[in-house]
Amino acid sequence: MTRPRDMRNVPLSGARLWADLMAVAKIGGTAKGGCNRQTLTDEDGRVRHWLADQARALGCTVTVDRLGNMAIRREGRDAARKPVAFGSHLDTQPTGGKFDGILGVLAGLELLRALHEAGAETEAPLLLVNWTNEEGARFSPPMMGSGGAMGLFAEAEILAKQDSAGAVFGAELARIGWQGEGDPRGLQDIAAYLELHIEQGPLLEREGASIGVVTHALAQRWYDVTVTGEEAHGGSLMAGRRDALVAASLLIAEIERVALASGGNGRATVGRLTVAPDSRNIVPARVWFSVDTRHDDAAGIATIETGLRAAAASLAAARGIAIEVTEFWDSPLTPFDAALVRHVEDAAKARGLAYRRMPTGIGHDAVYVARKAPAAMIFVPCHGGVSHNEAESITPEWAEAGLLVLADAVLAAANA
């Protein structure tokens, strides 16, 4: 077998990758051209069989762990070396698209196929991973398979999770026939992990770049905010009112200001809000809302929190109301592995592809993997930044660009 240090000799096919994307999109395909292939449904079972069949035809072995994570192994020249892993997820949102997650798995499959056709051999073994339940739409939280494998969630807790209809994760995994025997934590024992994914934002398309070299994951802190004022009739005088919604509105405006002033691409989103008692002519007594904050550095995320808490305290005092801010979820800033990021950047350069270095503001399996092993990500554009949507779309050229950079970076890591 040849040892392909220069992958430009290996017959990677963007057309074959595109055909795979279209084939897989039919499993759980929707009338509007999207996908409904939620985790641990029959459709998830079917797409897993499709992937395993393809992989076995290429001489790979397929193992499954107790959380359903699929690991497709292609042996390398040096059996003593830890495998170089890559992949993403095949599950989708209920009204998801054809590319989010799927691109990363199928580009990995195309790499295995091209190596097989070329009779090429890498130094390190390769491991294509399909993580279970990245989306978190049916069973919360998201990134459950990778989080469990990296030891961030207890296996027993994951298996006991229930969906909104009361179905149990472990039982559903067994029902579709994809509960294996492997210890999920075995996936920590890798030399590297590379994940190709659509950007899910508009930046690359806007700048005309086809590759995002992802350097790190933003720090994230999510909050619950509860504002408690006093109910009053809509006919009562304004003086003396303690209107929870006006206070919440002023706080929401202030949160935007604080995030913009925090520097380094600070981000804050209030995505959910409820009002009680929710009557046209009753001054709201209680408002609850969520806050999602993200930042390029750890000091920035703390700056936003300080600003949020200060604005809440000041409004509460000025308006005689109570504002409670509690942390809901926290994810530290996660740098990707410098050597792997360099491999990605080198590949983009060598292939002559326009690229930019950028963080990911969104959680991915690679972000969890990065806590235990060297990891990095590659982004390709998606039209209008639209994802988690049946209208999600990319061009075959973007898919091919991602495939080439993923393949080059994987081979660079596996042959280093």
Add this chain to the structure above:
Amino acid sequence: MTRPRDMRNVPLSGARLWADLMAVAKIGGTAKGGCNRQTLTDEDGRVRHWLADQARALGCTVTVDRLGNMAIRREGRDAARKPVAFGSHLDTQPTGGKFDGILGVLAGLELLRALHEAGAETEAPLLLVNWTNEEGARFSPPMMGSGGAMGLFAEAEILAKQDSAGAVFGAELARIGWQGEGDPRGLQDIAAYLELHIEQGPLLEREGASIGVVTHALAQRWYDVTVTGEEAHGGSLMAGRRDALVAASLLIAEIERVALASGGNGRATVGRLTVAPDSRNIVPARVWFSVDTRHDDAAGIATIETGLRAAAASLAAARGIAIEVTEFWDSPLTPFDAALVRHVEDAAKARGLAYRRMPTGIGHDAVYVARKAPAAMIFVPCHGGVSHNEAESITPEWAEAGLLVLADAVLAAANA
């Protein structure tokens, strides 16, 4: 029979009124001391029978119109004169109190009782009215019986209204046995209408006044506001976002400012708000909220509207979003009858009761009646301004003060 020009000779009893209030509170009484006696329920039927029995024992005649409005007539000396009417409503909110509406009906009953005991005769006939469905909690809109009688709502439309369980107004009215044959519009043919009611606000209690001389009803305009921005992931950059909730929040803060700056006790309330798609990590694409504005004069209500629309247009332009403001409901400023207001004020003075002139910011049957006949209202305090609540409470002294002023004003009108 005597002709009681000076009602201080008529044996009005605050204690008897209080006993009636407590007796009626048991019909639909709740564990927390409130009332659930929604319109056209069995409990509504029972309280109507109780009232009719009491009235007939006093020699009055009871007639019912096709909308279920009860008119209890006590003849006067001059049968050619139009009757002087008074009353309110016996229906309650689902978790309502013992006084809202009920006080006005039972004080009227006590007046009839005192006149009966004294063998007194008025010049004009008297008419105690129990209006159907003032609350609007089960069948919307509120003040249906008085609105129908005054020709503001079509009778057939009222009879066809459905509650949330699909029950039809006309069928429910017949089921409880209170659909009469009289034309509701007959109630327009009155010399005057006086309504005693709890304030449903904190002003009188705060000022230590036991009587509110109600001079007019505020102008009201209610709106629907729809803000349409663009969905984006919570991880996307702040630059370029078109966040519908931040825009709505800025507009809500501005609506408060505009109302406060409008002079003359302008009031604005945003009581309901919904966010879509309602996800923690999705920038809201659509927000809907209600606006309830009220003002002491017609120019003021227009000033608030101008401010609301200008703020909406300015925010929409600045943030590249769409804001649609549509009128949902409109009620013009309604002055009460000057002579009747003077009777109320004279009575408070003559009885040595602390009082203040004030508008009503809340809709009442009297406000609809005022469109077709001379009308006025008398307020008494309620603790903390709390109403539409099982905790609604007043003192026996306040109830008696209201009884005395109502009686004096009714007799002044009936004997004028």
